[in-house]
Amino acid sequence: MLKMATQADAAAQPRAPLSRERVLSTAVALADEGGVDALSMRKIAQALGVVPMALYKHVANKNELLDGMIDVLVGEIDPPAGDADWKTVIRRRVLSARRMLLRHPWASEVIESRTKARATPTPAVMEYLDSMIGIFRAGGFSVDLVHHAMHVMGSRLLGFSQELFEDASGREPDPDALPPEEMAARYPHITELAMAVAHDEESVVGSGCDDQFEFEFALDLTLDGLERLLGTT
Amino acid sequence: MLKMATQADAAAQPRAPLSRERVLSTAVALADEGGVDALSMRKIAQALGVVPMALYKHVANKNELLDGMIDVLVGEIDPPAGDADWKTVIRRRVLSARRMLLRHPWASEVIESRTKARATPTPAVMEYLDSMIGIFRAGGFSVDLVHHAMHVMGSRLLGFSQELFEDASGREPDPDALPPEEMAARYPHITELAMAVAHDEESVVGSGCDDQFEFEFALDLTLDGLERLLGTT
DNA sequence: GACCATAGGTGTACGCCGTACACCCGTCAA
DNA sequence: TTGACGGGTGTACGGCGTACACCTATGGTC
Numbered sequence: 001m002l003k004m005a006t007q008a009d010a011a012a013q014p015r016a017p018l019s020r021e022r023v024l025s026t027a028v029a030l031a032d033e034g035g036v037d038a039l040s041m042r043k044i045a046q047a048l049g050v051v052p053m054a055l056y057k058h059v060a061n062k063n064e065l066l067d068g069m070i071d072v073l074v075g076e077i078d079p080p081a082g083d084a085d086w087k088t089v090i091r092r093r094v095l096s097a098r099r100m101l102l103r104h105p106w107a108s109e110v111i112e113s114r115t116k117a118r119a120t121p122t123p124a125v126m127e128y129l130d131s132m133i134g135i136f137r138a139g140g141f142s143v144d145l146v147h148h149a150m151h152v153m154g155s156r157l158l159g160f161s162q163e164l165f166e167d168a169s170g171r172e173p174d175p176d177a178l179p180p181e182e183m184a185a186r187y188p189h190i191t192e193l194a195m196a197v198a199h200d201e202e203s204v205v206g207s208g209c210d211d212q213f214e215f216e217f218a219l220d221l222t223l224d225g226l227e228r229l230l231g232t233t
Numbered sequence: 234m235l236k237m238a239t240q241a242d243a244a245a246q247p248r249a250p251l252s253r254e255r256v257l258s259t260a261v262a263l264a265d266e267g268g269v270d271a272l273s274m275r276k277i278a279q280a281l282g283v284v285p286m287a288l289y290k291h292v293a294n295k296n297e298l299l300d301g302m303i304d305v306l307v308g309e310i311d312p313p314a315g316d317a318d319w320k321t322v323i324r325r326r327v328l329s330a331r332r333m334l335l336r337h338p339w340a341s342e343v344i345e346s347r348t349k350a351r352a353t354p355t356p357a358v359m360e361y362l363d364s365m366i367g368i369f370r371a372g373g374f375s376v377d378l379v380h381h382a383m384h385v386m387g388s389r390l391l392g393f394s395q396e397l398f399e400d401a402s403g404r405e406p407d408p409d410a411l412p413p414e415e416m417a418a419r420y421p422h423i424t425e426l427a428m429a430v431a432h433d434e435e436s437v438v439g440s441g442c443d444d445q446f447e448f449e450f451a452l453d454l455t456l457d458g459l460e461r462l463l464g465t466t
Numbered sequence: 467g468a469c470c471a472t473a474g475g476t477g478t479a480c481g482c483c484g485t486a487c488a489c490c491c492g493t494c495a496a
Numbered sequence: 497t498t499g500a501c502g503g504g505t506g507t508a509c510g511g512c513g514t515a516c517a518c519c520t521a522t523g524g525t526c
Contacts, residue, residue: 161345187362251503
């Protein structure tokens with residue numbers, strides 16, 4: 001009796017019924033606040049008030065869970081907007097994808113690693129890419145040209161992220177960082193660049209350079225290049 | 234006596250003295266053949282004929298080991314070559330970096346994740362970037378313009394790798410892959426593109442599209458864009 | 467109403483991981 | 497001779513993913 005009562009209470013109050021979506025969204029939330037490395041099945045279960053093995057009734061294993069998380073993220077990207085020309089539609093969509101990636105800093109890493117481990121990207125990613133191709137095609141790109149375009153947009157030419165001066169502030173003062181004069185001696189060009197940038201934007205708080213501006217600059221340079229190609233065909 | 238003899242034998246024959254470099258290079262070798270996910274301190278130790286904790290006399294912990302591995306890889310990139318103009322020097326260097334990344338498919342993932350976790354990239358990466366900037370500067374780029382250029386080269390505009398059609402062959406025949414007609418219905422544009430590409434290159438074995446060609450196409454498009462910018466300043 | 471298949475949550479247990487900590491031994495400077 | 501020390505060892509701990517057996521409430525069938 002008593003037992004039944006407490007069970008009923010527990011069931012009524014804190015126990016939403018658990019589902020694949022609930023698992024995925026709390027996983028995303030946990031990753032957002034603690035990073036993917038700190039994400040474990042056990043912690044997800046705990047956050048849901050459930051025993052770890054319960055999760056396996058809704059996702060096959062951790063990799064499949066990561067795939068599901070990717071699909072959640074891709075779902076956050078705005079659908080292609082309206083009837084503008086290809087350039088602005090692509091531009092908006094890419095910027096929307098970027099906003100998503102900034103909201104979930106762990107995203108690019110897991111997309112990278114999961115995509116390499118699978119035979120094919122997850123369905124949501126496929127759909128995203130498909131619609132992207134569709135925009136180019138509707139804009140008059142030949143099949144060949146859109147193939148090139150996808151490679152251009154998907155490649156990172158430098159193998160390494162450009163996030164060099166990303167929030168020098170905001171971290172605890174790293175003990176084994178080089179003193180500035182050593183920096184200047186060892187990496188003269190980086191130093192020159194960093195100083196110029198910092199000076200340029202001395203009014204701006206936070207990161208030494210306006211990443212959003214730089215990203216859009218890169219995007220526009222590339223889209224202009226593609227447009228020129230389109231014109232000459 | 235006997236014990237000393239066997240010890241001497243063991244010491245003489247299979248026991249090179251162990252060093253940071255030996256640890257790093259066997260770690261790289263193991264990652265090459267089994268992927269980073271399968272790389273563990275215990276396996277590295279085993280490969281070196283040593284107990285796991287022995288490694289910690291040469292690397293502080295696993296993250297620091299990964300950082301060291303990155304530096305090994307970056308060291309494989311050819312130094313800037315000769316006295317050609319900036320465009321060909323950059324081009325050669327980027328292609329050399331790409332060759333390194335293709336030799337070590339796990340590299341981009343660990344560089345990505347480690348760079349995000351550190352206050353600053355590893356020294357070898359810094360040096361690479363510094364010399365890259367130096368090439369642009371020597372080619373007449375203003376500080377501002379080289380800043381833009383680094384962002385252009387370092388950004389991936391699509392958040393997702395373009396490795397869509399990467400070796401459809403060469404994998405075991407994935408059980409839950411969609412049948413072709415379903416593919417065509419759900420992802421019409423991808424299908425169109427894939428078929429066109431496959432047809433184009435039907436003589437070529439392996440991957441449906443020539444990734445090297447596409448990469449160079451993207452690189453040249455970008456470098457041309459930068460050159461145009463340089464001209465108009 | 468009796469029955470039983472099934473879906474979904476539980477508990478236990480295994481093997482692997484990174485690594486803290488105490489130890490031990492050979493080398494070499496004083 | 498001694499004693500510090502660099503480098504390899506052994507043990508142990510807590511956390512991980514997950515296989516497997518179990519329990520229980522639900523709902524369809526006779």
